[in-house]
Amino acid sequence: MKLSIGHLYPKLLNLYGDMGNIITLTKRCEWRGIDVEYDPIGVGDRIREHDLYFIGGGQDRQQIEVAEELYKHKDFLLEERDKNTVFLGICGGYQLFGHYYQPFEGDKLKGISLLDAYTVAGKKRFIGNVTVETDFLTPATLVGFENHSGLTYIQGETKPLGKVSVGNGNNGQDKTEGARYKNVFGTYLHGSLLPKNPNFADYLIELALEKRYGEKIELSKLDDKLELETHNSLIGKAY
Numbered sequence: 001m002k003l004s005i006g007h008l009y010p011k012l013l014n015l016y017g018d019m020g021n022i023i024t025l026t027k028r029c030e031w032r033g034i035d036v037e038y039d040p041i042g043v044g045d046r047i048r049e050h051d052l053y054f055i056g057g058g059q060d061r062q063q064i065e066v067a068e069e070l071y072k073h074k075d076f077l078l079e080e081r082d083k084n085t086v087f088l089g090i091c092g093g094y095q096l097f098g099h100y101y102q103p104f105e106g107d108k109l110k111g112i113s114l115l116d117a118y119t120v121a122g123k124k125r126f127i128g129n130v131t132v133e134t135d136f137l138t139p140a141t142l143v144g145f146e147n148h149s150g151l152t153y154i155q156g157e158t159k160p161l162g163k164v165s166v167g168n169g170n171n172g173q174d175k176t177e178g179a180r181y182k183n184v185f186g187t188y189l190h191g192s193l194l195p196k197n198p199n200f201a202d203y204l205i206e207l208a209l210e211k212r213y214g215e216k217i218e219l220s221k222l223d224d225k226l227e228l229e230t231h232n233s234l235i236g237k238a239y
Helices: 019-030 060-071 074-082 092-097 198-213 225-234
Strands: 002-008 035-041 052-055 086-090 100-102 117-133 141-154 162-166 179-181 184-187
Touching (some): 002 198, 019 035, 019 052, 019 198, 052 198, 060 074, 060 092, 074 086, 086 198, 092 141, 092 184, 141 225, 198 225
Parallel strands (some): 002 035, 086 184, 100 117
Antiparallel strands (some): 179 184
């Protein structure tokens, strides 16, 4: 089997170890004998079809540059979403998956509306460990580290990844963290996310393979003893 990963603007959006998510996806495929094609997509590049797209987080200046570039590909990426292609966006990338991000000063950054969500600048910065309870993963928890001041609100058919038991999540008010619609996933969890959440990494790989091959895929088991020890050690751990 083969899996194709498109990494959107890695030179601009790669804070807090976000590249670790690509490494995790690649290694967990390779350990199972699944070939991985990795395509780093830069400003000015054409975006072609992939099984999974990843975008990380960045500082305001880089996010502005990426927002302008990403919007040029909005129609194509919406078509990809509706073909059940898998997307994972972290922090600033997550915000651009929604309709817009409104900073305190300056123009609104237009998103590409893969998710029915929007983000506005908040007055408080949320920093610390996060534990999320999901209803679609086994084990059911996600753990990570948040560092954001944007307040994200989801609506319509877009649902949260889960409920926070530790941390602030999307906006510090409604106890939600992240968002999902079809095979599009967004989250504020850095750290990086997938190395210590192998359950989520494998879930994304399975979805991407199912999209590619048109049938249900069940991955072979890996020895995740160390990964799960790390995961479990962070459950319920405050900053």
